[in-house]
Amino acid sequence: MMLGKGLNYSQRVFRYYERYKDIIPGYDEFLSHLLKPLPHSIRVNTLKISPERLIQRMEAKGFILKQSKLHPWFFEVEYTEERGLGATLEHTLGYYYVQEIVSGIPPIALDPKPWEVILDMAAAPGSKTTQIAQMMGCKGTIVANDISRERIKALKSNLDRLGVTNTVITVCDARRFRSSILFDRILLDAPCSSEATIRKDPSLQLDFSYRSTKWFSRLQKGMVERAYNLLKDDGVLVYSVCTFAPEECEEVVEHALKIGFKIEQVNIPLKHMEGIVEWVDEKGRRYRFDPDVSRSIRIYPHFEDTGGMFIAKFRKV
Amino acid sequence: MPSLERYRVCSDEEVKRILSFLEERYGFPRHIFEGYKFLVRGRNSIWVFSGHPSILEMIPGIDAAGIRALHLSIRKALKPTTIFLQVFGRYATKNIVKLQNEEEAVAFMSGGSIARRYDVDDGFVIVKFGDDILGCGFYSDGVLKSKVPKTSRVKFEWFKE
Numbered sequence: 001m002m003l004g005k006g007l008n009y010s011q012r013v014f015r016y017y018e019r020y021k022d023i024i025p026g027y028d029e030f031l032s033h034l035l036k037p038l039p040h041s042i043r044v045n046t047l048k049i050s051p052e053r054l055i056q057r058m059e060a061k062g063f064i065l066k067q068s069k070l071h072p073w074f075f076e077v078e079y080t081e082e083r084g085l086g087a088t089l090e091h092t093l094g095y096y097y098v099q100e101i102v103s104g105i106p107p108i109a110l111d112p113k114p115w116e117v118i119l120d121m122a123a124a125p126g127s128k129t130t131q132i133a134q135m136m137g138c139k140g141t142i143v144a145n146d147i148s149r150e151r152i153k154a155l156k157s158n159l160d161r162l163g164v165t166n167t168v169i170t171v172c173d174a175r176r177f178r179s180s181i182l183f184d185r186i187l188l189d190a191p192c193s194s195e196a197t198i199r200k201d202p203s204l205q206l207d208f209s210y211r212s213t214k215w216f217s218r219l220q221k222g223m224v225e226r227a228y229n230l231l232k233d234d235g236v237l238v239y240s241v242c243t244f245a246p247e248e249c250e251e252v253v254e255h256a257l258k259i260g261f262k263i264e265q266v267n268i269p270l271k272h273m274e275g276i277v278e279w280v281d282e283k284g285r286r287y288r289f290d291p292d293v294s295r296s297i298r299i300y301p302h303f304e305d306t307g308g309m310f311i312a313k314f315r316k317v
Numbered sequence: 318m319p320s321l322e323r324y325r326v327c328s329d330e331e332v333k334r335i336l337s338f339l340e341e342r343y344g345f346p347r348h349i350f351e352g353y354k355f356l357v358r359g360r361n362s363i364w365v366f367s368g369h370p371s372i373l374e375m376i377p378g379i380d381a382a383g384i385r386a387l388h389l390s391i392r393k394a395l396k397p398t399t400i401f402l403q404v405f406g407r408y409a410t411k412n413i414v415k416l417q418n419e420e421e422a423v424a425f426m427s428g429g430s431i432a433r434r435y436d437v438d439d440g441f442v443i444v445k446f447g448d449d450i451l452g453c454g455f456y457s458d459g460v461l462k463s464k465v466p467k468t469s470r471v472k473f474e475w476f477k478e
Contacts, residue, residue, distance in 0.1 A: 143372065165404065167382075
């Protein structure tokens with residue numbers, strides 16, 4: 001096993017992501033983007049303020065806001081102010097949430113409606129839960145679950161800060177989530193190897209572990225199975241992960257298809273790729289997935305100068 | 318894991334008392350709380366929740382529901398929470414303190430006190446600066462004390478030049 005001693009940061013990054021060389025178009029550009037810091041971005045909390053009013057206030061403080069292509073609530077933000085986006089009165093009062101652009105996609109794909117009952121299976125720290133609440137205008141019900149009591153603290157504080165009134169919190173392993181009602185929609189933003197978050201978190205562990213990826217894959221499949229049983233007929237599941245590993249992306253989607261989900265197209269106004277149907281891993285293991293997995297989407301950092309993300313949308317039929 | 322005390326939906330009589338308090342003390346029109354349920358858990362807290370209340374019975378182990386709205390203080394006075402006021406405070410019409418400058422707003426939001434006479438009743442008041450509802454304060458004898466919880470405060474140094 002190559003431990004990568006003596007390699008500098010960029011060499012370790014290049015070595016780590018090499019297994020995806022053949023599936024990522026514009027691979028060199030992809031690599032160079034991984035080394036660049038992620039642009040700052042926020043979501044305006046329209047439960048408390050209008051985008052126009054927030055722009056006015058933030059620009060008066062020297063922040064420059066540019067609306068994202070993704071959605072009118074999302075803005076890329078430039079500033080020279082050292083203290084940054086977490087240290088303003090507007091942030092403290094819950095007028096915005098510091099959120100990656102790609103992290104806004106799963107709730108948009110979920111498309112929650114007022115008065116529905118929604119489950120967010122792995123909710124903390126709550127960027128997507130609060131976005132869902134905002135999309136529902138706090139009408140209807142969200143159950144926000146997470147396994148970690150520590151992370152739940154951050155979730156609670158974000159729900160309070162943003163003024164979200166329609167959410168209940170539960171703390172359990174989502175694979176054993178108990179409920180006597182069925183949900184209209186479920187978001188499973190699953191725990192994963194998180195390797196697509198490297199721009200946000202350059203301290204990410206850069207020793208690829210096949211075992212750990214397979215461990216996540218099993219966990220994710222277990223969570224998808226539970227989601228199936230918790231959904232109403234015709235209910236919607238959105239599955240998302242911030243990794244490029246096909247074991248945690250297309251392999252999980254294929255599993256969802258096997259247990260009876262039907263996959264649907266996700267439409268977003270950002271450049272993306274289809275899910276891959278074939279790949280050969282670093283050990284020469286060849287994978288061939290159900291052709292329907294191509295309806296899921298992959299977002300790479302060099303497409304729109306964002307983080308990476310994988311999203312699939314299903315219906316229980 | 319400690320077993321959680323369950324939430325209970327307030328009875329009609331309890332809701333009446335809560336709405337009367339909010340109307341008499343702060344001038345909240347009653348209709349703005351249509352579509353919300355008041356919940357109790359424990360002896361001292363009232364929560365406000367806009368989800369389906371049946372969820373409370375259908376899912377075991379609910380850790381939190383909606384936002385904490387009111388709290389019975391040590392002196393048995395009802396205190397609205399900062400979080401609640403930041404959501405609903407714009408509908409209030411009385412016992413509102415309007416801070417005069419950013420210096421006061423920063424002092425209040427970082428947990429400090431302001432010595433100034435305001436035309437409000439003694440007790441818990443709503444504190445505003447410009448369009449912003451900052452949160453809950455306690456006014457008595459010409460001194461306004463911030464009741465903004467530590468988790469919702471700003472840091473003084475953010476505003477230093």
